[in-house]
Amino acid sequence: MPELPEVRTVASVLKKELINKKITDVKIIYSKIISKDSLDINLLINKTLKDITTIGKYLLFHFDKYILISHLRMEGKYFIKTQDDSFEKHEHIIFNFEDNISLRYHDTRRFGRMTLIKKVDLHKVNSLKKLAPEPFTINKEDFYQRINKKDVSIKTLLLDQTIINGLGNIYANEVLYVSKINPSRKGKDITLKEASTIIDSAIDILNLAIKEGGTTIKSYTSSLGVIGNYQQYLKVHKKENEPCTFCHMPIKKIKINGRSTYYCPKCQK
DNA sequence: ACCACCTCCTGATCGC
DNA sequence: TGCGATCAGGAGGTGG
Structure with a gap:
């Protein structure tokens, strides 16, 4: 999880x-x-x-x-x-x-x-070397430059840990929803202002999730689950056909690059 | 280089 | 109810 x-x-x-x-x-x-x-x-x-x-x-x-x-x-x-x-x-x-x-x-x-x-080899680890910064420390201009020429959907780019580090399918869906950006749009069509909005949304969402994860960990006297309780804050993920919190249109579910993608067709342009 | 697709696994749920 | 198909919070590898 x-x-x-x-x-x-x-x-x-x-x-x-x-x-x-x-x-x-x-x-x-x-x-x-x-x-x-x-x-x-x-x-x-x-x-x-x-x-x-x-x-x-x-x-x-x-x-x-x-x-x-x-x-x-x-x-x-x-x-x-x-x-x-x-x-x-x-x-x-x-x-x-x-x-x-x-x-x-x-x-x-x-x-x-x-x-x-x-420990001395930490800097040589390939999987870690390639990672982009986390949303908290990412430079918005650098992020914009990385997505700027990509002929790939912004949803797919947010899942690419070399573009931005830490988002998975749920948070990518949530971030684009709050940012009011259609997940199918290509990276190259995202403006600097929109890129900036994406980062701001990601920071807000992750901060709340971290806070909630910390407060909702199950009792671990005999076992430690990793179960957070952030489900209650989700606005689009797994909400197919439920009303958009902004406009009340039904949330749509599509596949982008094989991953379930939820969005509001009216609010996310 | 870039990008879509396949693969690694198990188990729950879906659809006929 | 049965049972095969599909799906699930990820990412590395492959091949066009």
Whole structure:
């Protein structure tokens, strides 16, 4: 369930539970979660977790000399449990920590990936190198320049993490709705002013989502969900045929580049 | 270089 | 009800 706000929420909750704890054991149940170019995950045994940070949708677990990079993709989740030799269906990687804590990586569709790297190699990681800035720090002029020549829909461009980092399908839909921009319009037809509006909307929406994600995390006495409660704020995503909050026309659903896209045909020009 | 499409997976839901 | 088809908050790889 990972877009930028959910990933940040996961990071902050995990940090509270795991910071300064030492890993005592690692179990790899489904090894494809670990990318081919990863160092051996067992190197983390006896290492102490120093910090957890995020870059867009990536989670970074920092150790003295190593960083574990984790991307949840569609359905990756972390659960905190007490140690137990058994594991549930869809738990693929288990990190046991001191104090009887067990961190479980759970991923129904198995799309998520983890890579262990040396800290000194962080700047060499291809997937991270290509990322654009997050909406909070992006330069509007640079963003405009990146979309300016593209013969691709603005919806597709907002999902491209090298154009802007952190939006997924839900927030891309929401951002364009609030910005009153039709998702099918080509990047090259978006004006600087519209590009600026997109960034402002993205910041507002993500900030609210981060705030809500932080307040709506489920109790994690035995497990840690990543479930935010931002659904209640969604205005277009999954709202096909429901009235537009501005003009009351029914929201339409179409496919753009294979992804479900919701918009108001009247308000989004 | 750019861009549309395929692929990786499982499970819930849709439609006939 | 049964069952195959489609869909789901992502992104890397491929090939035109």
